[in-house]
Amino acid sequence: MAEQIKRIGVLTSGGDSPGMNAAIRSVVRKAVFEGIEVRGILRGYEGLINGEIIEMDSRSVSNILSRGGTVLKTARSMEFMTPEGRAKAAKVVEENGIDALVIIGGNGSLQGALALQKERGITSIGIPGTIDNDLGHTDYTIGAHTSVDTVLDAVDKIRDTVTSMERIYVIEVMGRKEPYIAVMAGLAGGAEEILYPGAEVDMDEIAGEIKKAEKKGKRSWIIIVSEGFSSAHSMAEKIVEKTGCEVRGITLGHIQRGGAPNAPDRVLASRMGAYAVSALIEGHSGKMVAIKGSVLLLIPYEKACFEREKDRKLQEELYSLTKLLAA
Numbered sequence: 001m002a003e004q005i006k007r008i009g010v011l012t013s014g015g016d017s018p019g020m021n022a023a024i025r026s027v028v029r030k031a032v033f034e035g036i037e038v039r040g041i042l043r044g045y046e047g048l049i050n051g052e053i054i055e056m057d058s059r060s061v062s063n064i065l066s067r068g069g070t071v072l073k074t075a076r077s078m079e080f081m082t083p084e085g086r087a088k089a090a091k092v093v094e095e096n097g098i099d100a101l102v103i104i105g106g107n108g109s110l111q112g113a114l115a116l117q118k119e120r121g122i123t124s125i126g127i128p129g130t131i132d133n134d135l136g137h138t139d140y141t142i143g144a145h146t147s148v149d150t151v152l153d154a155v156d157k158i159r160d161t162v163t164s165m166e167r168i169y170v171i172e173v174m175g176r177k178e179p180y181i182a183v184m185a186g187l188a189g190g191a192e193e194i195l196y197p198g199a200e201v202d203m204d205e206i207a208g209e210i211k212k213a214e215k216k217g218k219r220s221w222i223i224i225v226s227e228g229f230s231s232a233h234s235m236a237e238k239i240v241e242k243t244g245c246e247v248r249g250i251t252l253g254h255i256q257r258g259g260a261p262n263a264p265d266r267v268l269a270s271r272m273g274a275y276a277v278s279a280l281i282e283g284h285s286g287k288m289v290a291i292k293g294s295v296l297l298l299i300p301y302e303k304a305c306f307e308r309e310k311d312r313k314l315q316e317e318l319y320s321l322t323k324l325l326a327a
């Protein structure tokens, strides 16, 4: 029989993502419903080390469902990356009578949760919150859907000027090493080319395609480049060099992390938040909430963080279809 959880702490860590607030709201309200006290930890692991802890109840999470960012603030903590920093964090957890943590964040944040459990025995459940969709064994992470929508909005707007001025635009999107945002936005935005980590790219071939298309009257191109592959500007330079065409490079940057979460992210975050609390009540620890199809499940942190190989077949399919439809 699992030891009864009386008080949990919730924190957001790493890069914020749209839907983190919806997840916090769900964690808090589900915990309160179950008679569990909630402490909010500000500024992620950094705030945990510094003891930045607030009491939370159902009213503390009013009107945050639709807001981007995270009301708990977030940070990337260098100190927490050291065993000494994690020892300090564990001490704060114990001193505050916190029985378990809910950690909302991306790959690095859940690796931190894993280390905290292994070294200090701190109970936790993770919720994947990152626009990158770079955690293993889950179809989606909270924020990835909204981020693709944001990129699409920009791509559609850029398309207007690309078409009018008959130029080539290279648009750089986020996602660290994970091509998710690039391939999704590429297909949905009708890109002519997508360049992402792992893709086999022959610049001469791309230049040849551009020149061939030009002869057939196609003079405008959108090339989506994932930040893990190259920067927009260096790719733009390479294309100018090879084709002599007029090329612009644009980096979408941090707008991709902001804005109100869309419906799929609000639903995902609300489901995952409540599920995380149930998992703690049932005695689970060291696991991340994942979604496969429409089903929620728990995946050990090790698998979620290190077996992150996504469905490459799907990526290739989306890429090939993008190319076919860009004819």
Ligand code: F6P
Pocket: 014, 015, 106, 130, 131, 132, 174, 175, 176, 227, 257
């Ligand atoms: O983890 C989310 C993310 O937006 C990545 O896509 C990107 O590489 C990184 O964070 C940017 O980090 P920072 O906010 O520290 O510039």
